[in-house]
Amino acid sequence: MATKTKSKKAYFCKSCGNEFAQWMGKCPACNEWNTLIEELVVKADKADFSNSRSAQERKKAKPLSQIQREDNERIVTGYAELDRVLGGGLVPGAVVLLGGEPGIGKSTLTLQVAMKLKKRVLYISGEESLQQIKMRAERLEETNESCLLLNEVNTQHIMAQLEEVRPEVLIVDSIQTLYSPQLDSTPGSISQIRECTAEMMQFAKQTSTPVILIGHITKDGNLAGPKVLEHMVDTVLHFEGDRNHAYRLLRSTKNRFGSTHELGIFEMAGDGLHEVLDPSKVLTNSFDEEYSGIAVGAMLEGLRPMLIEAQALVSSAVYGTPQRSATGFDLRRLNMLLAVLEKRGGFKIGAKDVFLNIAGGLRVEDPGLDLAIVAAIMSSYLDIAIPTGTCFAAEIGLSGELRPASRVVQRINEAAKLGYKRIYVSSYGPQEDVPKSGIKVHKISRLQEVFSSLFGGN
Ligand code: TYD
Ligand code: MG
Numbered sequence: 001m002a003t004k005t006k007s008k009k010a011y012f013c014k015s016c017g018n019e020f021a022q023w024m025g026k027c028p029a030c031n032e033w034n035t036l037i038e039e040l041v042v043k044a045d046k047a048d049f050s051n052s053r054s055a056q057e058r059k060k061a062k063p064l065s066q067i068q069r070e071d072n073e074r075i076v077t078g079y080a081e082l083d084r085v086l087g088g089g090l091v092p093g094a095v096v097l098l099g100g101e102p103g104i105g106k107s108t109l110t111l112q113v114a115m116k117l118k119k120r121v122l123y124i125s126g127e128e129s130l131q132q133i134k135m136r137a138e139r140l141e142e143t144n145e146s147c148l149l150l151n152e153v154n155t156q157h158i159m160a161q162l163e164e165v166r167p168e169v170l171i172v173d174s175i176q177t178l179y180s181p182q183l184d185s186t187p188g189s190i191s192q193i194r195e196c197t198a199e200m201m202q203f204a205k206q207t208s209t210p211v212i213l214i215g216h217i218t219k220d221g222n223l224a225g226p227k228v229l230e231h232m233v234d235t236v237l238h239f240e241g242d243r244n245h246a247y248r249l250l251r252s253t254k255n256r257f258g259s260t261h262e263l264g265i266f267e268m269a270g271d272g273l274h275e276v277l278d279p280s281k282v283l284t285n286s287f288d289e290e291y292s293g294i295a296v297g298a299m300l301e302g303l304r305p306m307l308i309e310a311q312a313l314v315s316s317a318v319y320g321t322p323q324r325s326a327t328g329f330d331l332r333r334l335n336m337l338l339a340v341l342e343k344r345g346g347f348k349i350g351a352k353d354v355f356l357n358i359a360g361g362l363r364v365e366d367p368g369l370d371l372a373i374v375a376a377i378m379s380s381y382l383d384i385a386i387p388t389g390t391c392f393a394a395e396i397g398l399s400g401e402l403r404p405a406s407r408v409v410q411r412i413n414e415a416a417k418l419g420y421k422r423i424y425v426s427s428y429g430p431q432e433d434v435p436k437s438g439i440k441v442h443k444i445s446r447l448q449e450v451f452s453s454l455f456g457g458n
Helices: 080-086 106-116 130-139 155-165 190-207 228-232 279-283 331-345 367-382 408-417 447-455
Strands: 008-013 036-042 095-100 121-125 147-150 169-173 211-216 235-240 247-255 263-269 272-275 294-301 304-316 324-327 352-358 390-396 402-404 422-426 440-444
Touching: 036 190, 080 235, 080 247, 080 263, 095 106, 095 190, 095 228, 106 121, 106 130, 106 169, 106 211, 106 272, 121 130, 121 155, 147 155, 155 190, 169 190, 190 211, 190 228, 279 304, 294 367, 294 408, 304 367, 304 408, 324 331, 331 352, 331 367, 331 447, 352 367, 367 390, 367 447, 390 408, 402 422, 408 422, 440 447
Parallel strands: 095 211, 095 235, 121 147, 121 169, 169 211, 294 390, 324 352, 390 422, 422 440
Antiparallel strands: 008 036, 235 247, 247 263, 263 272, 294 304, 304 352, 390 402
């Protein structure tokens, strides 16, 4: 048995990096307040999971050609939406951090993954009691007899269980509740989060086990804790959406094993989260009647084309200053589009209230939606409905010119696939051949031409 070393702690200033033996409110070196954080300098002996790697083994530098490529066998979760965002499944030894607002469905998603994976999963919850987890699991379709649950926050006890259970996948809900007894600071503090993450990372790397950590986010939408947390882990996922709507988006902001352009869509129902494999169908409506103020845009979320409805209402301002409100869209961009309409289109929209809404509670940023938004606004302003089967994909420049949306061919194909009859795009786009697919592609260079084509005259 190795001799036990005692752990030693010190306090470091986040601002200037100086080391102190005790905590102080103000750093004596740089005079900054509240910058000292506790850190471990020497660690006490901990569980070591690696039997194979000898401590004496020295690492030597070598050229790329001599490095063996490890073909990581990915563990497919069975949720296509999640697997795609992960880049093809969970990677052995990789740590995934899943962040999101409270109540968005992080615990539900990870529990569903634990149930869907027919593997030995250890689900550690510091947030909920085992009874609460059981109640949640009863609402879900899948069950997994080899999934073990543990309600524990102390990392030393967790490590002991990890050694005993040797799970194939580890899930921790949440990293902010974990507590390493080697540090005095309270759970959720910067030093605790960092230390606990490091311990989980070490377990992941030494045993080649994929680990999913749930992380809280702060008011402004960032992951709570040190920024270094995001640097440490391999993949950072964000689960987001409007809690009043059923749709939830899963994006990755960092992925060492895949692209960050993928998007996963889920729908929260009474029996857990369901994958939305065909988002265009749910984000657009087919009404019996035609309504003014609605336009469909062919947008791109990451690499995924989908059709989405923009709804606008333009009405005479009741008060002096007209109101502008946008749900799911950047208000500054809306104001810019309105200014273009006023100046380049000659429409007296400055004195009107304008309300804009994106369907499904989604937040969109794709500038390729500009034309759909302007079309919805004009449709409401003129009170003329846009014929069904019409959609749009173009960006609008400050001079009222239509600029090409990125990957326009993909957008056109998606619209054609869904049975749309015509799409308006920019004539400045790359002159790629649009496949003959039964959709009429209107290539247009100026905003005015779109209006005369849609609403006649003006
Ligand atoms: P939860 O996973 O607890 O969110 P988080 O861990 O991100 O805080 O999800 C909470 C919400 O989801 C809660 O308000 C209830 C709702 N919910 C459903 O609508 N259907 C379900 O089947 C489940 C399990 C939860
Ligand atoms: Mg939770």
